Amino acid sequence: MSKVVFVTGAGRGLGTDIVREALAAGHRVVATGRRPEEVEKTLGGPQDNLLTVRLDVTSLEEAQAAAQAAVERFGRIDVLINNAGNFFAGYFEEVSPEHMRRQIETNLFGPMNVTRAVLPVMRAQRDGHVVSISSLAGQVGTEFTAA
Template sequence: MSKVFFVTGAGRGLGTDIARQALAVGHRVVATGRHPERVLDALGGAQDNLLAVALDITDPDAAATAVQAAVDHFGRIDVLINNAANFYAGFFEELSDAQVRDQIETNLFGPMNVTRAVLPVMRAQRSGHVLTLSSLAGVVGVDFCVAYSAAKFGVEGFMESLHHDVAPFNIHTTIVEPGFFRTELLVDASTTYAEGSIDDYAERTAATKKVWESMNGAQSGDPAKLADALLKVADLQAPPLRFVAGDDCLQAVETKAKTLLAQVDASRALGSGLNHDDA
């Protein structure tokens, strides 16, 4: 059954793969990006089932305008895929306050802006599915990713709670947790390194930056296969609340789950029995 997909960050990387594959199987696609002409070029030009729309996800008014354009053109929105993101890399003390805020503005408030604009459409339909890209870094915190992880951990909480808000309207939600896929997240246009430089971090910063730069284009995950998997998730009658994608992420999330259980057990002696005596 043909659906209307609304995809953010569709001008390159995973967003392009999702939009292209959705079109190939007969879905209608609203493909958004800051430069809609680049979106059209990436997807092979104008097509009957394609609407390319300008969207800066950090701008709530732009999100509302893009959603209205989608409804005016296709009449509905069945699947929202919050894909657009960027990456501010660096140790916390070397990242400026402005960089951390920009990271959270894009990677957390961005999906919130678009979702807020789309939900009235889905509520009126009494149907819909919101998929938001989190990350392995939204489950497991690692060094040099503090700003990115802060935003993606926020995405996890946002989407997990949103599920309860919208389930009565037959709107499904899925948190997508990919590992390392060969997308364009690590290219210069998407990755920004810390502005600051602190002597105590300098050697580690140089070495870690070199590692991240060497990973660009060498990640093991195939974004075309991930796009195919996401289309299948979007087609499920009862989609999962979380979709863990990639062998590396499956293993890491499983390890994190076991670690959390161990930490609960380790906290039990001191963490229990803390209620008021009359409770």
């Protein structure tokens, strides 16, 4: 059965692969990214089952607007995949305060923003899945992974 899959960070890397697989499996996809034109180009242009929307996950307002756009186009959101992430590597004293803050804003508060925007839709449906992609580097301290 066709689901509506909402993916963050869809313009490159794993996010692009997830979108391609979901479309190939017959699902409808909301592919989001900071540069939606680039996301659409990467995915091969406009398609009936594809909506590309601007979403910087550090912005709750953009997350809410993207969730609204998804519902307006497809009527629901079945699966949220919190994929967007960044990685500032280096010894602690080499990671600037600005990079440290961006890491936390993107990898921690980012998924919270998007989940906060999407959960009301799922609660109204009484159905939905949230998948948040983490990293071993976020769970186990090793050299270069202070952030």
